Amino acid sequence: MTPRTSATLPTVVVTGVGLALPGADTPRELLRAAAPRRPYEPFDTGARIGRRGHRYKDRATRLALCAALDALRDAALIPGDSEELTVPGGTVGVVASSNLGNLDTACLTAAAIAKESTAALSPMGLPNASSNVIASWAAIRFGLRGPNLMLCNGATSGLDAVHWAATLVTAGRVRRALVIGVETCNPVVEGLLNSPAGEAPGAPGGETAGGPGGKPLLDGAAALVVEGAAWARDRGAEPVAALGRYERRAGLAACVRALLPEDRAPGVWFTPGTFPGPRAAGAAVLPGTVPRYDLTAAFGRASGALGVLQCAAAVGWLGEAGAGAGDALVTSGDDPADAVAALLLRPPGRPAAGPRQPGGAAA
Numbered sequence: 001m002t003p004r005t006s007a008t009l010p011t012v013v014v015t016g017v018g019l020a021l022p023g024a025d026t027p028r029e030l031l032r033a034a035a036p037r038r039p040y041e042p043f044d045t046g047a048r049i050g051r052r053g054h055r056y057k058d059r060a061t062r063l064a065l066c067a068a069l070d071a072l073r074d075a076a077l078i079p080g081d082s083e084e085l086t087v088p089g090g091t092v093g094v095v096a097s098s099n100l101g102n103l104d105t106a107c108l109t110a111a112a113i114a115k116e117s118t119a120a121l122s123p124m125g126l127p128n129a130s131s132n133v134i135a136s137w138a139a140i141r142f143g144l145r146g147p148n149l150m151l152c153n154g155a156t157s158g159l160d161a162v163h164w165a166a167t168l169v170t171a172g173r174v175r176r177a178l179v180i181g182v183e184t185c186n187p188v189v190e191g192l193l194n195s196p197a198g199e200a201p202g203a204p205g206g207e208t209a210g211g212p213g214g215k216p217l218l219d220g221a222a223a224l225v226v227e228g229a230a231w232a233r234d235r236g237a238e239p240v241a242a243l244g245r246y247e248r249r250a251g252l253a254a255c256v257r258a259l260l261p262e263d264r265a266p267g268v269w270f271t272p273g274t275f276p277g278p279r280a281a282g283a284a285v286l287p288g289t290v291p292r293y294d295l296t297a298a299f300g301r302a303s304g305a306l307g308v309l310q311c312a313a314a315v316g317w318l319g320e321a322g323a324g325a326g327d328a329l330v331t332s333g334d335d336p337a338d339a340v341a342a343l344l345l346r347p348p349g350r351p352a353a354g355p356r357q358p359g360g361a362a363a
Helices: 027-033 059-074 103-115 133-142 154-170 187-192 229-234 252-259 303-321
Strands: 012-020 092-097 148-151 176-183 220-228 241-249 268-270 328-332 340-346
Touching (some): 012 059, 012 154, 027 303, 092 303, 103 187, 154 176, 154 220, 154 328, 154 340, 241 252, 252 328, 303 328, 303 340
Parallel strands (some): 092 148
16 A cells, blocks of 8 residues: 555544444433433344344454444445445445454354364354454445454553554545444353453343443444545535544653643543553543543443544544634553554534644644
């Protein structure tokens, strides 16, 4: 991939948002739900994608397909009464993020082989053990024939997915890309994370599985459609946000300072799920007057889905706050993690403070 020079990089906008998680159906509802969690029923994937979407697919894939369909319809790339694309499939790429999504399938497959042999495996279920199954099924289901990427990149994975989707657009590989973040809660995942086995967040009866800080695991998905502003304008799509600067550094403070070199405070901060040490170490980077949202308090530890979920919530905040309220700062990862990623989202139509760079930094 040969990136263009910064002077010719197009503006990348968000034209669609999709959600498949309990407790929130729209980006603005994410803001109202971002409070201490209360019991919800698990998201019913069958109600959105039907029985066809369930055959031979694990829950992570089904959740991803639900969020993807919602985002594609919100972006007017798929009509509300069908699943046929309104644009050529080759103009749409897929970038998915999940650190734990099909871990249960992979572990159960390995256990079956160890206990019996490969003869115990179903040829229809075995493809679900592939690490890129989520991105692949999204492309197959909706006919998206552009580049197809699957990220499993730790705490920053969701924001990294948004960044690489934007990079595909700015590099001219696609006109638009579907970004998906998904995680599931099940006994296999919880066992490997050294959490007590239990029911998923929002399971019937109000029982939840514990974890660090008492937070359960997310069982849901979020999706975005990111698109070159010119291509969105040509097809009459209305952007709901524009992507700004992106940084990936070691340490929360260093990452935020690099993203905001002029010490210009954002209008809101969507924080990582945890803070290093006494929290104030990370919070001191920005004035205490900046509103903060921790989505993990409401939806659980989101791992590879967090960055995409935060961007969806940022779209909701921008829609409510209006053009003069400032940028939305999104950060994933904290000091104990191997890296911290940060991204700015701004109201559509407002000029960027600095051009996007192919590698993520601002000029």
